Amino acid sequence: MKMDVVRISNLVKKYSNITVLNNINLTLNEGEIIGFIGPSGSGKTTLVKSIIGMEKVDNGGIELLGKKIPNLKVLNDIGYMAQSDALYEELTGKENLEFFCKLYRLSKNQIKSRIEYTSKLVNLENELSKKVSNYSGGMKRRLSLAISLIQDPKLLILDEPTVGIDPKLRFSIWEELKSLKADGKTIILTTHVIDEAEKCDKLVLIREGNIIATGSVDELKQQFKVNTVEEIFL
């Protein structure tokens, strides 16, 4: 039986007096790629941050991998890539990756193999000795993605992962996300890109802090009586 990787019940999040997430209930299964879609300002990032415990919520409960969060141990099993890159600009790409390896207490051998694997995945293996301050925006995005995968997490949460990444690399990253999924990993991502939404097993439609629908692309097309994913977005 598939495990519930994410279980959210009655989640409410406010900033001052403004309700940004309004009684969210959501259960996500393992081994799926789930896309959070919705207009800018609808609450996608806030939901993602609440899930990983970066935002204190006003009501409700969140369980990840069967454990109530906040829980430091669970964080080891979660890879997170924020919308803005949190990198050490004065360090090289490799030193950034090493820093996170040490944070997760990987062994020397693991450090070597995980840096090799993740940097190759994002096509940065030949740029690792450069300082991040000399990286382009796209390279920084790619390094952030490598970092989110560094400890081989079970659950990967990516906020707009392919912004600023060219189509060719975007394609290869998607191929890799699919193979991570085939390994049983669960991937949550937020996106504005229609062809990315189409690749998700499940979509969660968010409007003004509410989940208005969840389901596969085909289920949502039926539910909204439309023929294209574009129309789901509208």
Ligand code: ADP
């Ligand atoms: P999305 O990711 O869908 O673009 P966000 O989750 O970033 O949406 O934002 C949802 C709403 O919460 C927006 O109205 C935004 O202005 C507001 N918001 C986000 N972060 C903060 C914050 N730190 N303080 C106050 N309001 C915020």
